[in-house]
Amino acid sequence: MNATDRTPADLLRSALAADPGRPLITFYDDATGERVELSVATFANWVAKTANLLQGDLGAEPGDRLALLLPAHWQSAVWLLACDSVGVVASVGGRPDDADLVVSGPDTLEEALACDGERVALALRPLGGRFPQPPAGFADYAVEVPGQGDRFAPFVPVEADGPALIVDGEEFTHAQLVDRARQDAAKLGLTAGSRLLSGLGYDTWDGLSAGLFAALAADASVVLCRNLDRLDPQALTARTETERVTHTAA
DSSP states (O other), X not given: OOTTOOSHHHHHHHHHHHOTTSEEEEEEETTTTXXXXXXXXXXXXXXXXXHHIIIIIXXXXXXXXXXXXXXXXXXXXXXXXHHHHHTOEEEETOOGGXXXXXXXXTTSHHHHTTOSSEEEEOOOOGGXXXXXXXXXXXXXXXXXXXXXXXXXOOSSOOOTTSEEEEETTEEEEHHHHHHHHHHHHHHXXXXXXXXXXXXXXXXXHHHHIIIIIHHHHTTOEEEEEESGGGSOHHHHHHHHHHTTOOEEEO
């Protein structure tokens, strides 16, 4: 982390420069048994590809609003940082009919059709797999993203004081988001190398902070667990030990 970082994308660049090989997000889905671990470098590569898709193929510009209809998932975290990289406002759980673009998981496709702009769908299958049958009216993220460039540069520099995120009715600028994430990291006691296990959803600030932003601000890492309620206490204890968890928000 660099004291001059003013956007989440800045935080990611600093993390990449400092230690690209360290884990950033370890994702579990306890409904499917999926486990994925992404280093800072791997995560940053996904973010760059997604930002290039967003800016290039989808024509998104700074200030555009993107309705993000995704659960707590490693690909959701990628989209949040891609939006920040381009300057697009990520409206978490926002209304598609009030957005310039929409990104949807498999359970919200019908709702997402209300968006008149570009629509992207994620199957949320293990290893980022594509839909067996592409959903009508949507670009399949797993088909579109692999061919995108591994490096990203915004056409227009992102202003730290510009709008970045809307969640649960609260709007943040890029700078406010970073400041809040740093405050949360301090409250949680996160330091470089901490491992934070979160079973919270991405539909509130607390969930987004514990599941991504606070750890990113502290040079820590996240063990992000979807459907954690399906895990019995013994299995949760085993995971905590195996993943060397130091902090918990569940």
